[in-house]
Amino acid sequence: MAFNLKQEAKKPERLTGGHRMCAGCGAPVVVRGILRALNEEDHAVVSCATGCLEVSTFIYPYSAWTDSFIHSAFENSAATVSGAEAAYVAMKRKGKLPQGETKFIAFGGDGGTYDIGIQSLSGAMERGHNMLYVCYDNGAYMNTGIQRSSATPKYADTTTSPAGKVVPGKPQSRKDLTMIMVNHNIPYVAQTSPLGSKKGGLKDLHEKAQKALYTPGPAFINALAPCPRGWRYDTPRLLELCDLAVDTCFWPLYEVVDGVYHITYFPKEKLPVEAYLKPQGRFRHLFKAGNEHLIENIQKEVDDRWAMLLKLADNA
Amino acid sequence: MSKKLSVPGVDVSWKDITPGGIVEAGTCREFKTGDWRSVKPVWKQDACKQCLLCFPVCPDSSIPINKDGKREDFDYDYCKGCGVCANVCPFHAIDMVDED
Ligand code: SF4
């Protein structure tokens, strides 16, 4: 299971260039990382909620996917993939399919997962389909113009939670979807992120994707996917932002195998949350004089959630 | 589907749309996004240590790996010039320069 970048690099690319995601987008990095964890000889059936990823990688007649891809609506990618998996199981049983293994993967952004698709996701997980659902979380409806979602961090400036004189961005806290999925009692749940080269690059994501894909039964991965447009930072800094998200414990990396929590990354030095907020334009208003209490409020929430995770984990 | 890709509404009518909207996999390769770039990455082969840390973080799959597992020069057909690879390279083997 160990991650050998040189070996993995030799596998053929499963997400082609020529898709229409923005320059520097985090989502295709997550997708490439997940697909690279497939065994080369295995085939995949993929569907996406109609967020950025779907509308940019599957513009008829262009598909960026070298595997089978099914167009879905916003709310039902988990249902679509679970149906395909059920059909596959039935056809296999009747001997109607050639040898070889097929993997079933649904992708959704946070809008399509935390909000719009949560009922079909919950149902597919509860029914126990042998599939992986991957949420690439960029914390808003970026595709339609940066509207807040239930994954948008507290006080972020979005077009439907604009920071102004009276309201300092989104007033509510994020929903903790990873924990919600853990409570579906499925065999594998993980939270991950691509990281910079000093922190192992794609290692954490790759190892979790491999476990998620090859553990029988339903699996869920929540991956951080910075959006340079919505977060308002310069594109080259993609992985710096991921590094800061994990070093501030804003986005802890952990996995839950058969209900047992395991933290997969401990920051050498836990950084104050400002380090993560400061490079992002969507939090700029928090650094105005008089708004110190807002950052303290975010810090407290990050600390409380991290403390809870430490209590739950078997290795803290 | 025919090998020739056509853009619905431009050079085909609705009657030409494939049944069920089925298309071949990987057809995005026919769509070049390289003209989005305003800056482009330049690979300094001498400085490159072939650590391969750049190739998985390219959002546009524009750093090809050959059969020997070595990176090759950028695929400018698709590279959008985001600069993520240059920022990640530990050996400063990628420069970003203005497109001319
Ligand atoms: S500049 Fe961006 S798109 Fe171009 S090769 Fe580097 S990472 Fe890929």
Ligand code: SF4
């Ligand atoms: S990250 Fe830099 S040194 Fe490593 S393979 Fe890429 S260009 Fe070469």
